[in-house]
Amino acid sequence: MRKSAAILFAFIISQFQAQQGAYYQQAAKYKMDIDVNAEKFTYQGNQTLEYANNSPDVLNVVYFHLYWNAFKPNSMMDQRVAGQGKNGDSRLQKDGVSRLASIPKDQEGAQNIHWIKQNGKDLKFEIQETIMKVYLAEPIQPNSTTTFTMDWDAVIPQQIRRSGRNNKEGVDMTMTQWYPKIAEYDYDGWATFDYIGREFHAPFSDFDVTIKINKDYVIGAGGILENPAEVKGYDSTANIKTDKSKKATWKWSAKNILDFAWSADRDYVVKSFDVPEGPKVFLVYQNNDKTKVWEEAQPYVTKYFQIMNSHFGKYVYPTYAFIQGGDGGMEYGMCTMILGEAKDIKGLMGLMAHEGAHSWYQQMLATNESVRPWMDEGFTSYAEGYLMYQLFPEELPNPFANTVNAYRNFVKKGIEEPAVWLGDHHDNGTSYTYASYVKGELYLVQLGYIMGEQNLAETLKQYYDQWHMKHPSDRDFLHIAQKVSGMDLKWFQNYWINTTKTIDYGIKDVKYEAKSTTITLVNKGQVPMPIDFNVMTADKKIVTYQIPLNMTHTWKEKDIYGDFKTMPYWPWTQKEYTLTIPYTKAQLSVLGIDFSQRMADVNIEDNVVEVK
Template sequence: MRISFKTLCKVLACLVACSAYSIDTNAQDYWQQELKYSIKVKLDDKKHTLDAYETIEYINNSPDELTYIYMHLWPNAYKDRSTALVKQKLENGEKNLYYASEERRGYIDGLDFKVDGEKVKWELDPEHIDICKLTLNKPLKSGGRIIISTPFHLKFPRGVYSRLGHIGESYQVTQWYPKPAVYDANGWHQMPYLDQGEFYSEYGTYDVFITLPQNYMVGATGDLIGGDQERNWLEMKVEETKEYLKNSEGLARNTTAVGINELTFPPSASDTKTLHYRQSNVHDFGWFADKRWHVLKGEVELPHSKRKVYTWVMFTDEEAHLWKDGIEYMNDAVYYYSLWNGDYPYQHATAVDGALSAGGGMEYPNVTVIGTSGNAFALETVIMHEVGHNWFYGILGSNERDHPWMDEGLNSFNENRYIETKYPDRKLIGAQSNFLSGKFLDLESFDHKDSYYLGYLLNARRRLDQPIEFKSAEYSYINYGTVVYGKTALVFDYLMAYLGNDVMDNAMHAYFDTWKFKHPQPEDLRKILEEETGKDLSWFFDNLINGVALIDYKIVKAKNTGSEYTVTVRNVANTNVPFSISGIVDGKSTNTTWYEGFDKKTEVTFAAGDYDALKIDWSKDIPEVNRRNNTYKTAGLFKKVEPLRLQLLTSLENPNKTQIFWTPVIGWNEYDHAMPGLAVYNSVMPARRLEYVFMPLYSTSTQTVLGSAKLGYNWFPKGAPFQNIRLTVGGSRYSNGNNALPALGEGIYGKNPIQANKLKTELGFTLRNKSARTKVVNKLLLTSYDVWFTNSDVGDVIPTKSGAVSVNYFPEGNYYVKRLAFVHTNGRTLNPYDFTVSVEQGQVQSAEPFVKAQVEANYQVSYRRGRGLDIRLFSGRFLYNDFPNVEPKFAFAMHGNRDYLYDHVFLGRSETSGMLGAQFVR
């Protein structure tokens, strides 16, 4: 292969850049494209459409010659059932867009692309109708520039599917115009529009001219150019809103109050206005329009430059009682994000109240749209989070589709820090704290950050979590929230605890200053953090960002030598990361000391003191999968056992207590009548390896103790073909039917019913899936059933026609069944199905054993949203049976109550008539 001198120089330059860690990130090998937009758009609020004309100056700063340009036509994501958006929503369990009528869908058309005034060939991507490719008439040389122009027509979808849309005459105008894909050192980044997975766009300047009826208010990216009349009108609205809130104080959601809950749309003005917005150093433009908004305005002084930034909120009557403090939320968000990362570079920040399907809020440069919140804290959290995206997405323009943690995760880290700073005593249950949810359920010790932690544990303990550094579209629906948002926030909070707040702030400021208005990659952030802290952060990036390593440190023992403590610590998970130990005195921490990580087991020294206990990670900074082994008491017999907590109903897992849950229960069947009892269990969220439930019941009919119990143990092997191995042992005892005594004569019954006893042992293997997004579950189940019957009448005297007779009859028919089953389930949103293949071998007392095989398949034909046709197929055969006539309970039948494995609850198991006799299982 012949390599040109030019190519060789490029390769050598890349090698030098990779090996020389000290090279400045602003070196000449970094480049990015530049765009200058001019868009003139007119809203038709009768037809719910836009008509627009767009010109884009495309400046090629790359070293390459471009022969084509990819363009995003994201409104086409709503056009039909073939789009990536529809497919992803189906994967996530949402059918609404798939079944949407034509009238409720949206699209973009009327395109006529020209380059420098000349028509060019363009074609839709063969797989994605929301991507097109412009083939240039002549190559665009490095350093060259072209003008791309096109008219376009947009039909709004209903605003219930994703980010673009309208609800009545409230408009969310986002991802709405033809937009070039990013071209960077890794090539083109054309991508279809998705819900789960955001964006990556080129920086540039926008001049957008919006024409719409005069009585619409607009919240938009950019500064309003000219527009004195509009600005004065908004200032008047501000005064009206202040008066409105003053007069409506305490009357939230009171329909008798003037204006409250007035959500109908006023008629549109017959005259129109044109608003001109301009913004530089942004990579998107969003705008929102509504005629019903109230308006508030404020300003905030930035912490470093002391420059003033205007803040606006625009909201309807629906939650006006919450939005009245919206300016405070905006100001605090702008201030704290500037304090910790770098000053906000734009002139204003705006939040608008709008119909939104894409969660609680969605961010765009300078402006964010907020959905229904429900309470003030939720509103503040969403406003703050979305305003924060001006830093992590807006100013620091990472590739959200490929590295979602760099915006959502870092933003959630700052979100948690904001809450801990402004509300240091904020609990997980927050303002909704009351007797039931707080003290009664023992939730008072959980703080806001625990919501991230518990979400992370949900899948981490089951080894179903995914790396933080992962493509957004490849996350499972759950992991997109618990990993991208929650786990990333946790690990960066951990890093800050280890480094110290000031060191972390300095590093994040350096990241901001170096990469603002650019496209940082994960390695760029790592380089900045390591340079600014002077530390090798391989433990952090390799284990916690790029991997799924679990953390679990345990104090084995602690010895007081007088001058210090010698603490033996085991690295249970064997992940080499830093950890801290604190001394605990009267429930407070002291002498917190950080140690570098190690493998397996080691001894560390800790400062002497009169401690009640020593504890790993007192401040809950380390996302360990098990915190129940972190405490070692300095006195007493049970140094590693936490205090016992008998908790009614349930709670969340509290590592500082040994929790046992209980609840009163009552059951009933025809033979035992009412059965009051107690359920005792340790089941909790998140799942534990060892789980148990005991449920003793007392029969008011037989005056005997009945009930059930189950003990389960879970293994979650790392890298094995099985995602989960579960061993379960359980048993039950209930009355089975009236005790007929044929040996004493026809129609003779004992005083008490026959009791059926079951012991079930099962070993289950859940196969690991290659994709976390699949709805397929494959299980292999090995199950053993032992069923036997007891007669409490033995020894009793039963009156018969011929006289009293002592009962010495023991019921017969005890049996065992062994089953091997393979269960395949595909829980896809459309046309879900499952099938089970099983083989059973069983024996009734001393009779010959039998062997039978069966296949069951279920398929649902989805033909309308929420409706389907269920089809069931069954086939079975005895492979071996030496009975002249097989025991009826084991025989195949079309229907009946032959639950011979006692897996189901029957109110009258032996009844053959009446309502109780009508119960059956398939």
């Protein structure tokens, strides 16, 4: 190579590496002192935040989230709910009218920032509803740390969604996304989405939180209670220490989580148990007739964590708390807030299984759920489906058959929206649910069908090993899936996530001959797929023929759903495919596409032929 060419080549490589950049992630340490006025549902807050800029960029501004500012009439959340009408989130409205519009003035959410300083210097800031933009006194240089101090007061809002006072189950205070929280900064810039009601994102942070509250309250939180002997509910021999105002002081700590959440009520009971090899689990709830099923949870929760640890990667934190927060279910660092009332243990565990799995696919594998809710909600739903099938076995062809069927029925409504859309920007609440939860779950189910379930399990394991306690993206996951399987899978992700195109294969024709049978298959959909074509013989034996899709370039080698014979590939541009099998009509009972029922074919009426 000539010297000039070598120099040019080196320059190109250096530019490429500069564009790619080494992976980094920001970090924060919070120290908070909180004084709660339980009678007025307000609190005073003081915060010291040590922020590490591990990026290669100089930061001249920082952003904080002030989520509670959304809970008031004419907020952006109120406007969004009103604009969507009955197509929006039913929990935020009543008879198609936004519930936020009628919040009384004294129950509006508020986070009133008194001042903020950087290394002792006063800073200018502006409030843009749920976002606070802060102009720095001195830029934060790459690989350096700065300290913010802040003083504020807050009004705990009327409970509309997730956070708030006196919710429908009678929990006094659900304190989630309750403090000024610094936004995440990464290669894509600041994650400063307005809070409209859906998902969250944040840097991994350490927390040291002191809460003063009336001594008759019990607190449930995500973290470690440092003084259980001095407060109510955690130690039967507790000597509750109070200050002159008769308030008890609660001291909590947590390391390397995305947020710190807590809830407080005078009627809480606290029960705990240890899962072998961790974590220690806390159940915090109001002990009454509506929550009796919580008494049955311990063996199921124990088995749940054991299966999650073995199949999806080990839970890294020392504790986890299931807390009756009184509104649906929402995941936070080392805890979740869920409804207390449940008809039976299966219903309670379904909620616990989903929210608990967010500790993997939202906390430890901390994707930006505002941008890619399908990776957060979808992967979590997959883990929930897998676990519930283990805990409560059913007579189903696969653990996800009900989800596939629900998707199939939903598509017929004609209101599907692409999963690639941002979480808060879906026009229809039901469409958001299917785009994020259902199609995200089926993304993994389809991959298991395409590459084989063993390869999918290995992909999930390597994804955890390489990316837990980091902020992965879909590109990172796809890279591992392609490496494990040896397949090109970009085509599938593009179709499934970026479009609403559907899978629709069918059996067009069957010709029975003297020594064989010839089947013609047809692709009537817009999403190409490999096909597992199954034969049930007259003596009830299942024979499978794998028809690869040319775009994967490498074929599936094994699958837990049985052995198969690999046929010539089916080019994605070709509408029909013919295969001949060495069975006569008399030797056959049933012919069909995908007996395992994993493939999300939207019309299965022409997928099976009974041989008569």
